[in-house]
Amino acid sequence: MALKIYGIPRSRAIRTLWMCHELGIPYEMIEVAPGADGSRSPEFLAINPNGHVPFIDDDGLVLWESMAINLHLARKHGGPIAPAGLAEESLATMWTVWAATELEPPAAQAMYHTFMLPEPDRVPGLKAAALQQVQAPLLVLEAVLAKGGGFVMGGRFTVADLNLACCVFYLRMNPEALLDKPAVREWYAAALARPAAKAAFALRGD
Numbered sequence: 001m002a003l004k005i006y007g008i009p010r011s012r013a014i015r016t017l018w019m020c021h022e023l024g025i026p027y028e029m030i031e032v033a034p035g036a037d038g039s040r041s042p043e044f045l046a047i048n049p050n051g052h053v054p055f056i057d058d059d060g061l062v063l064w065e066s067m068a069i070n071l072h073l074a075r076k077h078g079g080p081i082a083p084a085g086l087a088e089e090s091l092a093t094m095w096t097v098w099a100a101t102e103l104e105p106p107a108a109q110a111m112y113h114t115f116m117l118p119e120p121d122r123v124p125g126l127k128a129a130a131l132q133q134v135q136a137p138l139l140v141l142e143a144v145l146a147k148g149g150g151f152v153m154g155g156r157f158t159v160a161d162l163n164l165a166c167c168v169f170y171l172r173m174n175p176e177a178l179l180d181k182p183a184v185r186e187w188y189a190a191a192l193a194r195p196a197a198k199a200a201f202a203l204r205g206d
Contacts, residue, residue: 003027003073006044007053008034009203012066015166016054017203019070021196022162023077067096067163074159081158091153095160099167103141106133107170114173131177138181145183150190157191165191 003020005027007013011034020027032038032053040051048055048064055064058076063069071092074082083089109130113122141164144152152160168188171177178185191197 003059004030004057006030006032006039006047006055006057008032009200009205011053012166013054014200014204015066015163016056016069016073018162018166018197018200019073019081019159021199022081022194023073023079025073025077066166067100070159070163071096080156081162083158084154088154088158092158092160095152096163098137099164102137103134103164104167104170106130106137107167110134110174110177111170131174134171134177138177138184142181142183145187150183150187157194161187161191165197 003025005013005016005020007016007029008031009017009029017027017029032044034040034051034053038044039048039053045051047057047062050064052064054066054069055062056069058072063072074092075089083092107130110127113124113127113130141152149155151157152164165188168178168184169192178188192201
């Protein structure tokens, strides 16, 4: 049975779509928009009680949280993007949790107050604070990439890089955040230039 992905490309489901294209696995996209008429409707709350997208049904296994889904798919299908051995399993988990706790929150805050929220709801002070807060994790990432030859583990592009790049994506309208981080800029550009990334992001209609 094909993997079922619930969500829309213009959501965090893009992360799982990118992973599927990297792995070359078939999937069925079931379009469920965030909100009361979609992900928070009784039909879909019965599958993901959090009311968010994406979530997946992988042959009866229901998972939510986009980056956890990606770790699952990498482990299941293997290949160079997947962790190779216990040490890389642990590193991939570490970087994914780090992305969700250290990098994504301020990057998302900056995104909301740059272009996602209606202009009257944007607070310049919150945007400035978020861009300041994101500097510390970006400097950590810069140092690791410079030391690791342009990747965070294993000397190659892995699920850890993919999950991280999807958080840096939130800064696309705030390029000033990356001005003094050449390793992050080069790594991010290379990640988005991958054929699988191009195929997935084309689904957004950007």
